[in-house]
Amino acid sequence: MHDTIRALLTQSGRLTTDASTLPVDADLYTAGLTSHGSVTLMLAIEEAFDVEFPDHMLTREVFSSIGAIAAAVAELRPIPAA
Amino acid sequence: MTPTTAPTPRQTALLAQLLATGLLIDSGVPGVYGRGAAFEEIRLAVDRLIDSVAAGDDAEALRFPPVLPRRHLETSGYLASFPHLAGTIFAFEGDEQDAAAQARDADAHARWDRHQQMTDVVLTPAACYPVYPAIAARGPLPPHGVCIDAGGAYVFRCEPSQDPARMQMFHQREIVRLGEPETVAAWRNVWRERCMTLLDDLGLEPATDVASDPFFGRQGRMLATSQRQQALKFEVSVAIAGDEPTAVASFNYHRDHFAERFGILAQTGGAVHTACLGFGLERITLGLLAAHGLDRGAWPPGVRLRLGLS
Numbered sequence: 001m002h003d004t005i006r007a008l009l010t011q012s013g014r015l016t017t018d019a020s021t022l023p024v025d026a027d028l029y030t031a032g033l034t035s036h037g038s039v040t041l042m043l044a045i046e047e048a049f050d051v052e053f054p055d056h057m058l059t060r061e062v063f064s065s066i067g068a069i070a071a072a073v074a075e076l077r078p079i080p081a082a
Numbered sequence: 083m084t085p086t087t088a089p090t091p092r093q094t095a096l097l098a099q100l101l102a103t104g105l106l107i108d109s110g111v112p113g114v115y116g117r118g119a120a121f122e123e124i125r126l127a128v129d130r131l132i133d134s135v136a137a138g139d140d141a142e143a144l145r146f147p148p149v150l151p152r153r154h155l156e157t158s159g160y161l162a163s164f165p166h167l168a169g170t171i172f173a174f175e176g177d178e179q180d181a182a183a184q185a186r187d188a189d190a191h192a193r194w195d196r197h198q199q200m201t202d203v204v205l206t207p208a209a210c211y212p213v214y215p216a217i218a219a220r221g222p223l224p225p226h227g228v229c230i231d232a233g234g235a236y237v238f239r240c241e242p243s244q245d246p247a248r249m250q251m252f253h254q255r256e257i258v259r260l261g262e263p264e265t266v267a268a269w270r271n272v273w274r275e276r277c278m279t280l281l282d283d284l285g286l287e288p289a290t291d292v293a294s295d296p297f298f299g300r301q302g303r304m305l306a307t308s309q310r311q312q313a314l315k316f317e318v319s320v321a322i323a324g325d326e327p328t329a330v331a332s333f334n335y336h337r338d339h340f341a342e343r344f345g346i347l348a349q350t351g352g353a354v355h356t357a358c359l360g361f362g363l364e365r366i367t368l369g370l371l372a373a374h375g376l377d378r379g380a381w382p383p384g385v386r387l388r389l390g391l392s
Contacts, residue, residue, distance in 0.1 A: 034339075035308045036162060039301040058304035060311050 113250035141231035146212035169205035172198035205238035209256035227261020
């Protein structure tokens, strides 16, 4: 999932640093993610993972790092059948 | 267009009184009013009072028409945040037959938009918008940045309402500061205090709080949360006729949004940030009328003196 998020960051995030080598816990806002960039990223993640973020998850913290985004998506996705 | 939210009984009553006394003049369209002489005298007095408070800033006064080049609206990113509030100007394009067909449609009060094409201008959504491209065109900012007084310009928001404080077209008195991040942030905080004093002197019991813009849709909720978390917007509110106090001034820190969008650079090579403050002149006027009564002659002498009104 982290690599998918990295790819979406490259396409949608308009970062000032290279998303493909960004550590999982790196602060995305420090890496150049703007408020509008985080909105574009949010919509791209919803489409890619077929999830919909509820209002209480539409915060800066949820989109603050690759790891935070992955944790949020994992919380929203149905548990895969065994 | 139908009104966006239902007015409170007090808002309905205040609007009826404003129209009955001729302070405002009904147009038949919610949120679009003529201003009576008595209303304008107060509004212009408020504008002059802001002039006197702003004198220390030594701001450069620039004035712009209430239309904005469409390209500037596009560059600003406004449509990503507020697609529901923008007003785009269309005009006729066609031959004599098309013109005759348009006139027939208009005579019948039928839709005539099929004869219209988008023009190069939109209605100005906020008085500071023309400032950024104008300053960018001058070249890199001088070391201490610039302060621009954009005046009390008419601005448009497409949000028809029966709340007299929610007009579709109103005068927004804006001052803009462009410069180094620390300078801009400090300037905004100074103005918030000046505004509190100004409105307190007018007997309006102002309150201030962190606020967010009316961004559109789900993504807008995310932008609003982010804006609040970073305390990028403060509002000062006074009682008018709503259940809650109404914002009459806002203090907005854009960080590098407009500088980046319009390519505003610093001579020093450092980052350029911008902030603006906006006073809603009609809303302050309505606040005065709601607090002190519709008959200005009966207002407290101290308030009239502060405004230079008899």
